[in-house]
Amino acid sequence: MITTLLLDVDGVLQFPRRPEFVDALERDHAWRDGYLAFQAELFADPEYLATLSGRADVLAVTDRLLARHAPSLTGRAFMDRWLAEDIVLNGELIAQVGELTVERVYLATNQEPIRGAHVERLHAHPWLTGVFASWQLGRAKPDPAYFERLLDATGLPAAECLFVDDKEPLVAAARGVGLHAAHYTSNDLLLAEFRRYGLASAGEAPDQR
Structure with missing residues (x-):
């Protein structure tokens, strides 16, 4: 029985705003080879x-690389703009998760501290139980230690957890430590997976809001 959902963030709950973000950043700064x-x-x-x-x-890291690619842009200015302008929320999936029959929902995401803090603020949804960012655990997916430390922190058996990610190698890594795992490719197919695990009713339709 699945009691806990572990959701990746980038590529699942949110997506990049391309090409608008790239066009705007390249318009405002001179890039050696493009953004x-x-x-x-x-x-x-x-x-x-x-x-x-x-x-x-x-x-x-960003200061060092930007000095070669776009000298007029600092790491801090880039991070602020990247976080503010290059994220689009997957509102349909966020609404669906709120309707699932599951006891706990955690974000299971590879993030450094600055972006990680932003993700926590952005996804402070009513259904959210907590966040496991890689920088906090000291390991990043697909390292099995990432999942092992997450399970140790929650005290949950792997067999009760369903992990969702858009990258197949990370899905495979989760299965390797005993987690149930689903490869995200679309909201509709993920909802079908939720139904298969008994987390959503058979008649539930995707939220169109």
Whole structure:
């Protein structure tokens, strides 16, 4: 029996606002190779990856990379704008989660401290039980230790938890430690998964608000 839902954030509960955000940022700053080249380098940077487990400072990383890509932009200014302008909430899914028959709902997300704090404020939904950000646990998905530390903190057996993520390797990692897991590709297909696990009624339709 599933009593607890573990939801990824980026790619599930929220999405990036492309291409509007990219166009606006490139209009306002001179980029050496364009914003997306910077983003790709940022997400692949070993020090940035270390920020996700709380072992490095994201502002120091972005300052270092922006000095080459867009010298007029500081790490702090970039982070403020990224958080304010490049997130679109998945309102339909958020409404659906509030209607599920489940005892607990946690966010299970890879985040560094600045973005993690923003995510907590943004997703302070009435149905939310708590947040497990990777930087707080000291490990990031798909490291099995991320899931093990989450389970230790809650005291829940893996068999009672359903983890949802948009990235298949992370779904596979969750299954590897005994969690039930669903690969998110759309709201409708995820709702079908919720029904399969008995968390939503068979007649429930997606919220169109």
